[in-house]
Amino acid sequence: MKAQRAVWGDTLTELARTDDRIVVVDGDLATSTMAVTFAEAHPDRFVQAGIAEQNMVGIAFGMSTLGYRPWLSSFGVFLTNRALDQVRMLVSQTKAPVRLAAAYTGLLNGASGKTHQDIEDLSVMRALPNMTVLAPADETEAAAMIRWAADHDGPVYLRLARDAVADVFDGSYAFRIGAPVLLRDSSDGEGNGREAGTGPDVTVVSTGVQTSRTVEAITAVEADGHRVRHVHLPTIKPLDEDALWVLLDGAAQVVTVEEHNVVGGLGDVVAAVLAGHASGARLHKVGLADSWAESGPNDFLLDKYGLSVERVADRIRAVLGERVAA
The missing domain is CATH 3.40.50.970 (Thiamin diphosphate (ThDP)-binding fold, Pyr/PP domains)
Structure with missing residues (x-):
């Protein structure tokens, strides 16, 4: 890395x-x-x-x-x-x-x-x-x-982030301006007693280096038996909104995850697309809740502001209606 x-x-x-x-x-x-x-x-x-x-x-x-x-x-x-x-x-x-x-x-x-x-x-x-x-x-x-x-x-x-994060892509990756990237969709196949093609339980959208941590969080959530679709947005602007909508269409629950204030960032980008298509999906924004951050070690800050692997997994589970420890 x-x-x-x-x-x-x-x-x-x-x-x-x-x-x-x-x-x-x-x-x-x-x-x-x-x-x-x-x-x-x-x-x-x-x-x-x-x-x-x-x-x-x-x-x-x-x-x-x-x-x-x-x-x-x-x-x-x-x-x-x-x-x-x-x-x-x-x-x-x-x-x-x-x-x-x-x-x-x-x-x-x-x-x-x-x-x-x-x-x-x-x-x-x-x-x-x-x-x-x-x-x-x-x-x-x-x-x-x-x-x-x-x-x-x-x-x-x-x-650009200061520190290295776990790899998300390999050498075959080709960047396309404006295009969302579908990282995984465990609703595509059969499993956990459900039929194939029934759609994800939750669609998660992330950006920047927070995507690396979100990949790990989703792995943990899928281990609980849930189907998750994960979309990465490398381009905040300009955005191919039609391509993003294809990946959001039919979702009942959408979670956005960003190492950023929830005001004006990724969550609002996704909200605009959902609103533009009159989607009935419920949107949950994970990020800094309109607050300033503070000095401190990385792991402490990630955990405090809900962006560590464990905290993101907990938030997704909460959206799915599971009991999560405080």
Whole structure:
């Protein structure tokens, strides 16, 4: 397993060997975001802007007007909050081909302090017109997204986690922008005394690295005898809503799971699709319940905010009506 930030540094370094348009503008965090890998290989195309995120965006925009394809390298919280005005005005409104490589996103940055956690970035970025918003599940998907983004002619926000997670995909995976990914559907076959084709007991939708933990949680729920359909959304925006609806159609219970505030993130994306088709499904959002997080170790934070493997499994079981220990 490799951390997504390391995948970004390695993949971009490789791509830059044959694409001299690729440049990186860093906010004095190269050894954390792994932009240092790119800097060592391509020092003539690496700009150290210092702790000046607003200026970083201006520099990247200026370079994009000269034919370069710049990547911004910093913690997600600085790109989506401190530099938001510049991202909005210079990148989103002009459709500039600037890529925001947002490292250390989500809940699991508590060791750096709660000020550095970014649990509202998806809602902020998806609200910006022209912005593509990507949240990879693991290192394989991260690499595929980076390659896609390198050729995309427009703004991209790429949500990267600090730490490695268990693999979800193998080398056969092919990323398609906007497409939901069906990871499993145990309702397709017979089992547990039920006929094939009767549909899942619950449909679970997840995104980003939380998908890796959700895979494990669903394995535990299926061991109880339940049929579960699991959908991963790698693209928050743009989204092929018709393709997602095909996977949601007929579901009585839908659970969304995200390492993000439940306001404005994945849950609201799925809610809009269900509402648009007048679905009678009941939606349950698992994530931070409109609250700020706190400093602390990863395992503690995941458990406290209901995102550990065990807590997600418990929440799904509760939706299915089983008695769950408090």
